[in-house]
Structure formats: C-alpha cells, structure tokens
Amino acid sequence: MAAPPPEQPERNSPHTAQYIFEAKIPRITATLPDIQPLPRTLGTRDLVVFLIFDIVVLSFAMLMQLAGPFALLYWLLGTCTFFLPGAVVFYWLARHLPGQGSPYVWLSSVFNPVLGFTITFSIWLTSMLFTSTSLQETIIYFRMLKPDWLYTSSQQGLLMILMLFLATAISCLPLARLKRLLFIACLGYGALYIILGASTLWRLQHGVLWLLPWNHPTTQPLLWHKQPLFYSFTILAFLGLNHPLFMGSEVREGQAGLRRASKYIWWGAAIIPFLYLLALVGAAAWTPVVSRNETQAAVELWINTFGPVINFPATLVLGLADIFQAVIFMVLFSRLLITLAQHHRLPPVFARINASGVPVFTMLVQAFTILVVMVIGFIFVPSLFESGNNVIEIERNTHEIMLASSFVLLLCSTSLFFTLPIIISFTRGKGKSIATAVNYKRLMLIAIALLGIGATLVAIWATLTQSWVTGISNEHWGSIILLVVFIMLILGWLCGEMPRLSVLLSNQERVTSREKTLREQLQEAYQQQGVLLLELEKLYREQAFAATIDPVTELPNHRAVMSYIDATLVQAQAEHSAFTIMFIDLDHFKSVNDQWGHRAGDTILYEVAQRLHANLHQEDFIGRYGGEEFALICTNSDLPKTRKRARQLCTILAERPFLCSVRDNTYKISVTASIGIAVYPRHGTTRDALIEQADRAMYRAKQKGRNRICCSS
Secondary structure (H helix, E strand, C coil): CCCCCCCCCCCCCCCCCCCECCECCCCCCCCCCCCCCCCCCECHHHHHHHHHHHHCCHHHHHHHHHHHHHHHHHHHHHHHHHHHHHHHHHHHHHHHCCCCCCHHHHHHHHCCHHHHHHHHHHHHHHHHHHHHHHHHHHHHHHHHHCCCCCCCHHHHHHHHHHHHHHHHHHHCCCHHHHHHHHHHHHHHHHHHHHHHHHHHHHHHHCCCCCCCHHHCHHHHHHCCCCHHHHHHHHHHHHCCCCHHHHHHHHECCHHHHHHHHCCHHHHHHHHHHHHHHHHHHHHHHHCCCCCCCHHHHHHHHHHHHHCHHHHHHHHHHHHHHHHHHHHHHHHHHHHHHHHHHHCCCCCHHHHCCCCCCCCHHHHHHHHHHHHHHHHHHHHHHHHHCCCCCCHHHHHHHHHHHHHHHHHHHHHHHHHHHHHHHHHHHHHHHCCCCHHHHCCHHHHHHHHHHHHHHHHHHHHHHHHHHCCCCCCCCHHHHHHHHHHHHHHHHHHHHHHHHHHHHHHHHHHHHHHHHHHHHHHHHHHHHHHHHHHHHHHHHHHHHHHHHHHHECCCCCCECHHHHHHHHHHHHHHHHHHCCCEEEEEEEECCHHHHHHHHCHHHHHHHHHHHHHHHHHCCCCCEEEEEEECCEEEEEEECCCHHHHHHHHHHHHHHHHCCCEEEEECCEEEEECCCEEEEEEEECCCCCCHHHHHHHHHHHHHHHHHCCCCCEEECC
C-alpha cells in the first residue's frame, strides 16, 4: 500500500491546490449558522479507540468459522478489496473535503443538499438498528449466564430498557471523561484478543494442528455453496471506517487538526485486521465446531481456551463490549443529527448542548428511537409467535433480518462515498487536454475507489441472494430484505422530511413574521415621515412667511415689496397697462421713538399698518419698505385716482390719534404722513427708476411742510 501523502498546511484560498496522489480537488465550503460549538477535546488516539469499538466484534470472527479453510482467505480478500481501499478513500476525503468529516457536507458539496440530507439521515436511522442489535446481543450473553431467564417478551423488554438506559447514561458523560473511560476499556478489550492469540500460539507450538477447521468434517458441507456470503460477512465486519470522522468538529485545532488526526485510519488499518486475525486463528484452534449462534460461540471460545471458570467473566466482558459499542454508536451518530441541525435541516434544538458540552436532547431522541426499534423488532414481533413457536428463534431471525437490512443500506451509502473522489477527479479534468488531465496517481486513486465500489456491490448481491436464516429460503430472504430496506427508506424519508419541512416552515414563518414586523415598522416610518413632511411643510411656510413678512407691522417686508414691484412691472409690460407706487413716510417719527421709546414706536407702526391695510382695495398691495416708510402699489390706476387715494390715507392717519401704553399710562399720539407718487410708465419703466421717483416726490412733500402729497414731475 502506498504511504500516506504528506500533510498540507491549512489554506483559505479557494484556488489553492490540495494534493493527494498529486490530484487537485475544488475547495467547497459550507457555512454554518451561529450555534454553540461542541468542545474540541479529541485527538488521533481517541479516534482510534472509537474505530476499534465500532468495528471489532468477536462474534463476526466466530461467524467466519463456518467458511472452513477459506476463512483466512476471505479475511485477506476483504482486507485488500474493501478495508484498505476504504482507508485510502476516507483518508483522502478527510484531508481534502471540508466539513469535519460530515457525510452531509461531503455529499451536499459534490451532489446536492437534498441527497446529502437523505443519505445522512438514512445512515443515522440504520445506525439505530445496529445499536439495537448490539444491545440485543447483551440479552444473549445474559441468557447464557441465566439459562432459565428471559424466555418471555416482558423479561427481555425490561432488560433491554435497562441496557439502553445504561448505554444512554454513559454516552451522556462529558466527552473529556468518556474518552478516558473508552480508552481504558479499549485497552482491556484489545488485551483479550492478544491473550487469545498468545494461547493459540502456545497450542500450535504443541502440535495441535488437527483441530483447525479445514481438518474437521463438520465444516466441509459449508465450503462451496455459501462462499460469497462469507465474503459479505467480512465486509460487514469492516464497516465503519469513516464513522470516527463524524466527530471531526470536536477534534482539536479544527479542520487542520482533523487532517492530522485522520491518521487514525492508518492506525486502524494496522490494528483492526491484526485483532481479527488473532480472533480468527484463535477460533480455529480452540473452537472447531461452531454453534449456530456466533454470539454463543464467542463465549464457548473462551471456555474452551481457559476452562469453565472463565464462563462468567468472559460473558460479562463480551456483554460490556457490546454495551460500549452501543455507546460508541450513540455518540458517533448523534453528531449526524447535530450537523443537520447546524445546517438548518433539523430544528436547532438538536444542536443544543449543556454546560458540559453534551447534546443531551439528541441523545434522548436516539434512545427513544432505539427503544421503539427494540420494542417492535425484539418484543412485539416475537410475542406474535409466542403461543406456537420458539420465541428465541423468532428473536434470532428478527435480529438477522434487521442486521442484514441495515448492512445493505450502509453498503449503499458507502458506495456513494467511494464515488466522491471519482466524481471530483473527473470534474477537475473536464475541459483540459489529455496530457494535462491524465495523472497516473490520480488514476490509481480512481482504481482504488472502483475496487471498493465493486466490493460493496458484491457484498450487496451476496446478502440479497443468500439467506442468513436457516428456515428462510434464498428467494424469500431477498424479498424480505428488500421489503425491510424499502420500509426503512420510506420511514427514513418520512421521519427525515417531516423535521426538515418543519424547519423550513418555521424558518419561513420566522421570515414572514420578520417581514411583517418590518412592514409594520416601515408603515409606521411612512406615517412618521408623513407627519414630519407636514411639520416640514409647516416650518417651510413659516420660514417663507417669516422671510417675506415684517414682524412688527405684519405686512410684507422690503423683499416682498421689491418682488411684487418686479412682478407687477412684468405684467404691466405684457398688458401695456399702468400702475402707481406710493411711498408713505410718517412725519417726525424719530421724535416718537425718542420721547416714548421704541416699544411705543413699534406699537404706532403696527397701528398705522392696520389702518392702511384696512383701507386697501382688492387689487392694491401694501408693505413696509423700511423704518417708518410704507410702499403702496395700485394696479390699473391712473394719477387722479391715485391722488384721491393718497388724500384719503392722509386723512385716515391724521384724523384720529393713536393710543399707546407707556409705563401703565395710556397716551394719545398724533401721526401724519408725507406721500410721494410715481406712475408707470410715465415716470419710469424700471423698478429702480420708479422707486427713485416716488422717493423724491415723498421728500418734496416733507420739504413743503409734511402731511402732504407730491407726485413725481
């Protein structure tokens, strides 16, 4: 086998090359939502422990004893065609695809999120079946200790619930404590295989070779007609090489740390076949006649090796190993649900962790699912035949059917993983010249992946065509497995789609609610904007009013007078009409300010403005030109009419004195005015000329004694 490729440093650029067998793959990133991350406490050693408990099962080695002299050949064949190719492919995927080893991210990156979700959820559902079968094996071990117990469905159900409770409690330990416990248990579990191998070596050295299975006549009838089935058993024993990658988000140093920790695969590739070889040779040396139940045969192996005294501890250790395997399953596959929740495929509650970093809710959901599977498969179904059939036999058949169905589903998902490097390699080479696209090391990777795909297809075919149960024919067996697989897929699709659609619906409702809130806020903002616009318009009018109205007299100010004269001049020029300008200046008004004060002067100006404004004609305009001077513009008026109007105004101002309060006393102040008149176009055709002529006429009136009217000459 080729040596593992050198590690590459973490790179963030999507255009950076990542090499494995000198092949480049595209960097595909997945954005995770803002969810509290799991604690990063794992390393390479921890992943190796998970892998050993996940894969190494003594009963699988005992099952292979039925293959006779071909047992070692099948283990070698399964190792070379499935286990080692799987190690190469999964190591490649772990180092070059992001997502901390999540099958959802891998499949979504290469295929699409819907397929990624469906496969991931199916893997999780299948793992629940495997977990239930692992716990069910503990019932067999317990029954071997107490043969007169557990012959009713209620007794089995009670013990299964207790075992499930124990496995769930252990899996809910903080990961930092759980990994130490698993490491100690793994050392003891591995020591059993080493002891078995040492005892086998001692037996062979003493010349006891005749006990090997290929010398025993009871194995000969099984040598030929079930050979593909034993090959599939080998594949079943090696399944799960990528399962520790599900914990990738909890490996120290993130994605870079996972790339280094993915070396656990090579450790597993060395340790696991060796442990299975010890078990296989030990079983051949010490247990030549294999019972129909491989679980019982595992205990018989230890009894034959060390005597009846080892019965209780061997049974207890093997039962605890199955419980720890169930714990490993629950811990590993809970991360699939967490990943789906992180990607909004399941409700966020599945990704919630407690203060110790344990996803308790997800563990409880798994425990409930396993309980339902066990109740249906190992309690309800056997109880239907309790009256006239052997319950234990029905239970055993149910176990085999569930195990085979789960095996087929996992093989299908594993074959998809084998296709990932092939698809990525062809995608990369698309559009390039043959000389550039062809890379022999990449072709080697593709060949290894194709070898793994072929192994999975052979295992699926063998599982469907050859019955695992003596009482079921091959034809009926294949139909039953396909039916169970179909039901599991439908249940997986329904159970997966309902939460996914629920999440999508809740997200849509949240978006709709947010949009409604934003719409209400926008409507409120529009209303506030309308109010502000009204206020602004009011302020604008007030500012415009203040800009053109004199605050003392409340008449148009100088600017307004000048603008009105310009507008009237333009209209008169267009209509060839005449208009007059009168400058009305109050006589001796400075003495009023000096004697009575400016406040009294402002009061007099206001009263004068009111009298003048009250006697305007509809077409007239009057404003304060400045100081005590007012300007009156009369449109469509000739000089005689203007003189008459001027005399009336002088009379109005002079005939009645103005009342003014000064220091709480009221005084009568008489005011007269001098008026100057200019007529357009007679006295001028421009604004400045008309104003100058009217101003001169007004000064002549003052020079003649005031309270007079003068017209421009």
